Amino acid sequence: MTFECILFEKDGQIATLRLNRPQVLNAMNRRLWLDLEAALEDAGNDPDIKVLILTGEGRAFSTGADLKESKTRSIDEYRDYLEHLQTVSKKIIRFEKPIIAAVNGYALGSGYELALACDIRIAAEDAMIGSPEARVTSSVTGGAMRLIQDLIGPGKTRELLFTARNIDGREAERIGLVNLCVPADRLMETALQMAAEIAQNSSFSMRMIKKGLHMAGEVSLDALMDFETEACLACVSTRERQSSLEKFETRKKT
Numbered sequence: 001m002t003f004e005c006i007l008f009e010k011d012g013q014i015a016t017l018r019l020n021r022p023q024v025l026n027a028m029n030r031r032l033w034l035d036l037e038a039a040l041e042d043a044g045n046d047p048d049i050k051v052l053i054l055t056g057e058g059r060a061f062s063t064g065a066d067l068k069e070s071k072t073r074s075i076d077e078y079r080d081y082l083e084h085l086q087t088v089s090k091k092i093i094r095f096e097k098p099i100i101a102a103v104n105g106y107a108l109g110s111g112y113e114l115a116l117a118c119d120i121r122i123a124a125e126d127a128m129i130g131s132p133e134a135r136v137t138s139s140v141t142g143g144a145m146r147l148i149q150d151l152i153g154p155g156k157t158r159e160l161l162f163t164a165r166n167i168d169g170r171e172a173e174r175i176g177l178v179n180l181c182v183p184a185d186r187l188m189e190t191a192l193q194m195a196a197e198i199a200q201n202s203s204f205s206m207r208m209i210k211k212g213l214h215m216a217g218e219v220s221l222d223a224l225m226d227f228e229t230e231a232c233l234a235c236v237s238t239r240e241r242q243s244s245l246e247k248f249e250t251r252k253k254t
Helices: 030-045 075-093 110-117 144-152 154-163 169-175 184-199 203-216 221-236 240-253
Strands: 006-011 014-019 051-056 060-062 099-103 106-108 120-124 128-130 180-182
Touching: 006 030, 014 030, 014 184, 030 075, 051 110, 051 184, 060 099, 060 110, 075 110, 099 110, 099 184, 106 110, 110 128, 110 144, 120 169, 120 184, 144 154, 169 180, 180 184, 203 221
Parallel strands: 014 051, 051 099, 060 106, 099 120, 106 128, 120 180
Antiparallel strands: 006 014, 051 060
C-alpha cells in the first residue's frame, strides 16, 4: 500500500511508519491524518506485524499542524478536522499492538501529541519537544491534557503547557516524558532493537496487557482485577502457551 504523506515499510514482525512531508518538517495536514489512519488499519489487520515504529522523515518528527492549511478553514471545517484528529489519536492510543515513537528533531504541538499517544517514546538527544499552543492562541488535543500528566504529573505539565517552552531529548528523559534518550545517529537502531525485543513476546498477551493498562485509569480497582483474572485465563488457554513456557525454560538454562 502506498500513501501520499507516509512511508510505510514492513520487515518481518516490525512495521515502520514515517511521516513523509519533510519539505514542511512533517507538518500535519488532513491528508497525513487520513494516510495515518489507513496505515494503522493495514498494520492492525496484518497478523505478521507485532510492533510498530512511528518516526519522521528528514529533520523532524513533526512540527504539528500545517498552519498554511489551517488558516483557510472555517470554524465548521476546523471542527471536522479536529474531530478526525481526535478519532485517529484514539485509534493510536487504543491500538492493540505496541507502538514505539522514535522522536527525531522537532516534535511540536500535534506532532508531540502523536508521540504521546504511542506506548513508548525514544528521543534523539537533540530532539526539541513542546506545546506552542498557548503562544499561538490554540489548545492541545490528542488526549494530551491527560497523557502528559500521567507521565510527568500535574505540576510539571502546567509548567510546560503554560510557558509553551520546548525541551530537548535529555530533559524529556530526565522528567520522564520519554523512556529513553540516545544520540541522533542511534535513534532508529535503538528503536528497532526494542521493537525486536518486544516482538519475541506473545501478541495475545500484549493485547490483553494494553487493554488492562487503559482500563486502569477508567474503572474501579475491583473491575480492573476482575479483568486481570479473565485476561490471564484467556492467555493461558491459548495454543501458544505451552511453546512459550518451553522457550522460557530453555532461555533460563542457557
